[in-house]
Amino acid sequence: xxxxxxxxxxxxxxxxxxxxxQRAARAGFAEARRQARLAGVPPKRxxxxxxxxxxRPTYPLSxxxxxxxxxxxxxxxxxxxxxxxxxxxxxxxxxEGGLGAEGIFIGRDVHAxxxxxxxxxxxxxxGRIEGFTNPNAxxxxxxGMGKSALAKxxxxxxxxxGYRVYVPCDPKGEWTSVAxxxxxxxxxxxxxxxxxxxxxxxxxxxxxxxxxxxxxxVRKRRLLLLAALARTVLTRDLQPMEHTALDLxxxxxxxxxxxxxxxxxxxxxxxxxGTPQRLDQALGDQAGRMGPAAQDLAHALRRLVHxxxxxxxxxxxxxxxxxxxxxxxxxxxxxxGAGDDTALVLAMTCxxxxxxxxxxxxxxxxxxxxxxxAWRVMRHLGLLERMQxxxxxxxxxxxxxxxxxxxxxxxxxxxxxxxxGRVLAEGxxxxxxxxxxxxxxxxxxxxxxxxxxxxxxxxxxxSALTKGRGLWKVAGRxxxxxxxxxxxxxxxxxxxxxMTKKVREFTNTDVxxxxxxxxxxx
Numbered sequence: 001x002x003x004x005x006x007x008x009x010x011x012x013x014x015x016x017x018x019x020x021x022q023r024a025a026r027a028g029f030a031e032a033r034r035q036a037r038l039a040g041v042p043p044k045r046x047x048x049x050x051x052x053x054x055x056r057p058t059y060p061l062s063x064x065x066x067x068x069x070x071x072x073x074x075x076x077x078x079x080x081x082x083x084x085x086x087x088x089x090x091x092x093x094x095x096e097g098g099l100g101a102e103g104i105f106i107g108r109d110v111h112a113x114x115x116x117x118x119x120x121x122x123x124x125x126x127g128r129i130e131g132f133t134n135p136n137a138x139x140x141x142x143x144g145m146g147k148s149a150l151a152k153x154x155x156x157x158x159x160x161x162g163y164r165v166y167v168p169c170d171p172k173g174e175w176t177s178v179a180x181x182x183x184x185x186x187x188x189x190x191x192x193x194x195x196x197x198x199x200x201x202x203x204x205x206x207x208x209x210x211x212x213x214x215x216x217x218v219r220k221r222r223l224l225l226l227a228a229l230a231r232t233v234l235t236r237d238l239q240p241m242e243h244t245a246l247d248l249x250x251x252x253x254x255x256x257x258x259x260x261x262x263x264x265x266x267x268x269x270x271x272x273x274g275t276p277q278r279l280d281q282a283l284g285d286q287a288g289r290m291g292p293a294a295q296d297l298a299h300a301l302r303r304l305v306h307x308x309x310x311x312x313x314x315x316x317x318x319x320x321x322x323x324x325x326x327x328x329x330x331x332x333x334x335x336x337g338a339g340d341d342t343a344l345v346l347a348m349t350c351x352x353x354x355x356x357x358x359x360x361x362x363x364x365x366x367x368x369x370x371x372x373x374a375w376r377v378m379r380h381l382g383l384l385e386r387m388q389x390x391x392x393x394x395x396x397x398x399x400x401x402x403x404x405x406x407x408x409x410x411x412x413x414x415x416x417x418x419x420x421g422r423v424l425a426e427g428x429x430x431x432x433x434x435x436x437x438x439x440x441x442x443x444x445x446x447x448x449x450x451x452x453x454x455x456x457x458x459x460x461x462x463s464a465l466t467k468g469r470g471l472w473k474v475a476g477r478x479x480x481x482x483x484x485x486x487x488x489x490x491x492x493x494x495x496x497x498x499m500t501k502k503v504r505e506f507t508n509t510d511v512x513x514x515x516x517x518x519x520x521x522x
Contacts, residue, residue, distance in 0.1 A: 141438025173333030184327030190334025228382030241293035
């Protein structure tokens with residue numbers, strides 16, 4: 001729009017005019033000069049043209065009209081001095097002070113324009129934040145928003161603070177390169193691979209636990225594992241006699257293994273379940289035959305010995321758990337690629353049991369246990385029960401659990417309302433004092449707001465978050481944080497390698513322009 005230029009020049013006033021005519025002439029000149037000045041200023045845009053409808057102010061800049069505006073000099077209040085922590089209740093438009101400088105650097109607090117640091121162990125130990133009752137965390141976000149980069153960044157930077165990181169199940173193999181770069185190692189499991197894990201291995205006894213108590217704890221862990229494996233394959237709950245069959249079979253196999261000086265194996269459990277005579281003899285004079293009850297269990301565990309998971313969990317472990325390693329991950333990317341994730345769930349159950357039993361030492365230091373792609377776990381009751389036990393024992397063992405999911409509604413897929421799976425999934429969320437929410441789809445906002453208790457402003461913020469930016473709810477406090485990656489981390493954490501591979505190959509075969517000095521000089 002061209003700018004309007006206007007000027008006002010002096011008028012010639014004859015000498016013999018009256019004073020009234022002279023005053024009228026001067027007033028007309030002043031008005032003309034004012035109109036010229038206003039014509040040269042571009043018109044101001046109204047609020048309706050500048051802001052969207054939801055951002056327009058309710059009242060004009062002059063304030064609310066009428067007597068309720070407290071204007072007109074009728075309101076007199078004495079001056080009062082208070083801290084920002086107190087005044088935030090009356091004037092809530094103040095930026096948060098952050099969580100302090102102690103802990104892992106995450107990025108930038110968008111509202112406070114300051115560095116954002118986070119350490120669940122420090123926050124729990126200091127007691128500075130009311131309601132921070134546990135070090136567990138949940139991370140949710142749609143694909144492509146940077147939640148995997150955030151989880152890997154937390155793991156990488158935690159090692160610099162003296163923490164160790166363990167990934168019991170890596171369904172996509174994304175943590176292998178990270179573990180190797182940090183001086184750790186990865187155990188890859190799958191058909192044809194040399195890796196073997198015996199989920200019935202007994203970990204080293206902590207010095208603070210007696211031998212009898214530790215034997216009872218190991219037996220309980222093994223029974224829970226066997227029940228979870230059978231329940232997953234049978235897709236139903238176990239009957240009382242089936243629990244008795246597992247109990248008897250485990251005791252018989254453990255007795256034989258101790259006599260040989262070895263560890264019990266899943267293959268021995270399956271073979272014992274297939275011989276009802278030994279079970280009946282161990283049961284003694286109690287009523288009932290164990291043959292029919294153990295038949296389904298024997299076939300269920302046979303899949304781990306002679307089925308598609310044979311060779312992975314039916315032999316002594318080829319690797320030993322090293323508690324001093326900075327990072328350990330179990331790569332299960334060779335499983336679960338055909339749509340049926342039963343094999344992956346069975347492997348996750350065995351691998352998790354093997355690693356979690358090794359983490360049972362409360363003197364092992366502070367550790368992160370990261371459950372990647374945890375949405376696969378939500379549909380299986382056995383895995384949920386194992387995770388619940390891990391969540392409950394986190395404070396006593398010095399462990400911070402991190403659960404990574406895509407949507408908050410994944411928690412609702414654990415079962416119908418009131419079912420045990422649904423209760424366990426919601427219990428995991430309730431036992432997370434830290435909730436990190438990246439961008440959610442519009443149809444997921446209602447579920448996220450309901451499960452997390454988000455306010456209207458927080459729900460609106462979650463729907464508009466950009467890549468790398470998330471809503472952090474730490475106990476009762478909320479932050480919008482922009483995650484900042486180092487260039488080396490960006491290259492190491494890149495999960496879009498396959499998507500960008502073709503583009504890179506194309507750009508590498510573009511026309512090469514020779515660097516001729518003469519041409520460059522021109």
